[in-house]
Amino acid sequence: MFFSACGLIGHGDRGPGPLASPAYSPPVNAYYLFAKAHLSLKKGDVDQAISLVRQALESDPDSAYLKRELAGMWLLKKNPQAAIAVLEEILASHPEDVDALILIGRIYQNIDEPVHAINAFSRVIALDPDQENIYLMLGGMYMDQEQWDQAQKVYQQLVTHFPGSYAGYFFLGRISAINGDSKTARAYFEKTLLLEPQLVESRFELGALYEADRHYRQAAAIYQDILKQNPGSIQAMMALGWVRHRQGMKKTAAKQFAELGRMSLEDEEVIRMLVRLYLDTREYEAAAVIIRGMLKAVPENSDLHYLAGVALDGTGEKQLAIEQLRSVAPGSHFFRNAAVHAALLYQEMEQLDKAIDFIQQTIAKDPQNPEFRLYLGSFYEQTEDYVDAEKALQAGLAIAPKNPRLYFRLGVVYDKWGKKDASIETMKQVIRYDPDNANALNYLGYTYADMGVNLDEAEQLIRKALEHKPGDGYITDSLAWVYYQRGEYEKALPLLEQAVSLVPDDPIVREHLGDVYARLGMTEKALDSYRRSIKNGHTDKAAVEEKIQLLTR
Structure with missing residues (x-):
């Protein structure tokens, strides 16, 4: 996200205007041109504004303020390199211009050039240690680069200069947890709660640390405390149910999962939270337990059957995964993914006859989906049944006559079949539709x-x-x-x-x-x-x- 051309600057040179210091006031001609430039900006004519600011700089070539404004205008034109060139010009003559350093650092951050951004933000802190947000940005960039030691140093500087920065202590806790020092991490998260008692993120981090150390009672207490503050917290309900399950309190966990199951019928956030917290992070064991517990309350929920299949595949229980995936109803938006996933599991288990039979059943339920014909053709290809592979792929092309994936697979089949000319012509069709x-x-x-x-x-x-x-x-x-x-x-x-x-x-x-x-x-x-x-x-x-x-x- 880029920045507006106006109002970009924090402290320092505030540019022309009635309150500007005489030392920073540009000549009258530059001020006039600058005012016209802002009128052009209000009318949406950025090109004219840039032209006018350039003319203003001819009258006042040393104005860092005008150059910063010009850089902001280049950002409005989505030309970050031009903005960088202007800011580098400022820094060449004024290397301690904090405002220019902040702006150039943010641009480098936005265009994904972290080394230059880190350099700029480091210079800002060295020049002006009171820039609290810059510590956070710099520390975040080091964390994105997985440079944990450097990030830790930045956040330590932050809490030294700003002892009330709960964000600094929070990220120090994160880094300690990453480094395997759960005792220090807990201390930092507890510090954040002293500074900001309502900070629920720190409570979840503490709960996760206690879980990792198998201190389930303490973890459960934290999740219960979160639920007292926010009874509808889906994340806390999932975490508490999982902890109760690990404690051996299966009936209590089952009640928690059943409530989540019923919620999933009305609140799509339940599904999104399951994916984000457990499947995206590959916490497959926890996901499988939670989802299967939810399904006991709502066995008709196809979304949950699909997620259960994904989780069980992750735990290596492939046959159980297939059973869940096959339970996804044709009306579900997960139906295609579930069918393909199940078929590929059959293939992975070297049960191609079952993969073929299953895909044929799937086609009967959704005959207009060309993707199913693609997979059927590929399974026949694997069994070297090129006649049926060709039939399946041609049937798919009858539905989707410009589908390059179907043509590609058919070209491979012809090649394996020894039909070189047909393979060549079919590959030409792929390139025709997908150059x-x-x-x-x-x-x-x-x-x-x-x-x-x-x-x-x-x-x-x-x-x-x-x-x-x-x-x-x-x-x-x-x-x-x-x-x-x-x-x-x-x-x-x-x-x-x-x-x-x-x-x-x-x-x-x-x-x-x-x-x-x-x-x-x-x-x-x-x-x-x-x-x-x-x-x-x-x-x-x-x-x-x-x-x-x-x-x-």
């Missing part, structure tokens, strides 16, 4: 390279794929293979060595590297690459062994 599809660009380019045809076009396709996926090992291998097919082995070698470093376990890439070494007379390296290719599970072991025999004769 920047790196996978299709690479697939088509590599197909040409492998066939030894259209090598110039192959190179163009693969280079375009690399623009979208720079540093991709497989695409790098494809480009090297174009050079190999041209006989340009010296060019292919560094690319293949790079590809192997990126995907060291791929047997085909290893084989390609061996081929180039062999062509360049580097026999020992070629043999090593071929042997590694076989070790990595090359599907045509006999062909690679034949290459080894040729080199060792």
Whole structure:
């Protein structure tokens, strides 16, 4: 979020106006132009305002105030680099201009250049230790960078200069907790509550620390205290139920979960809180217990069945996860995700027959969803049933005739089926509907390279794929293979060595590297690459062994 062009500055130079110090008053001409600039801003003409301030600076070129205002106007134009250039000009002649440092630090923070932002904010604190908000911003940036020691130093400075800063003590508590020092962390959070007794965030942090140390009674007391202040706190209800469950107080926990279950039918925040607190943080065991407890009260809640499936998958209970996912009703907005998740779990468990049967049942419930046909086709592809794979994918294309994912999968099926021409034409369709599809660009380019045809076009396709996926090992291998097919082995070698470093376990890439070494007379390296290719599970072991025999004769 950028800042307005006016009213940007805190203390210091306040610019032209009746209350301005004579030392800061610009010449009359500059003041007139500046006033006109603000009138232009009010009319929404930022370009005119910028032009007028530039003219004002011609009359008063040393005015830091005018330059700061100009920087603010560049921000209104969403041109942070221009604003930075103006502020750097100020700092070149006035390196202790705190207002310029604050503004440039905020800009760097907004454009995600933390090193420059940290430098600016550090200079502000050194020049003006009374900038309480800057300590918080600087400490927050160090925490974002996971530079815990530096963040801790900043927050220690903050509470030294501002002993009443509960925010400083709060973040010191967070850092201590991250460092595993729960005793010190608790002390800091308790300090925040002395300064700000209503600060519920500190109570939750304390509760979590007690939970982690298995001090469930103390944790429960904290969550109960939160609920006294705020009886509708969903987070506290979940936490208290989970703690009671861990204490062995299953009946008490069940009542808590049942209440949450009933609330979930009317308040969507319950679902959002479950996701944010337990699933996003991968607290799958707690999530599974809480959600299944809620479902006992509201077994018809499809959203909860879906979340239960996700949680149980996280705990490794895949069969139970599938049961929950299959309980999601077609009308639920989670139905598609649940169906795909269940099918992929069957696939993961190497039960492709069940995956196919389940997806077919799902299609019967939602026949107009092309994604289900995509997954059905991919399962048939995996069983090498290319006839049914083609039927499934073509049925999907009948519903969504411009779907690049369906075309891509169909192109792969044709390739595995030995229908190269059909594969090539289908990949062209992917690129027609999705010109920047790196996978299709690479697939088509590599197909040409492998066939030894259209090598110039192959190179163009693969280079375009690399623009979208720079540093991709497989695409790098494809480009090297174009050079190999041209006989340009010296060019292919560094690319293949790079590809192997990126995907060291791929047997085909290893084989390609061996081929180039062999062509360049580097026999020992070629043999090593071929042997590694076989070790990595090359599907045509006999062909690679034949290459080894040729080199060792």
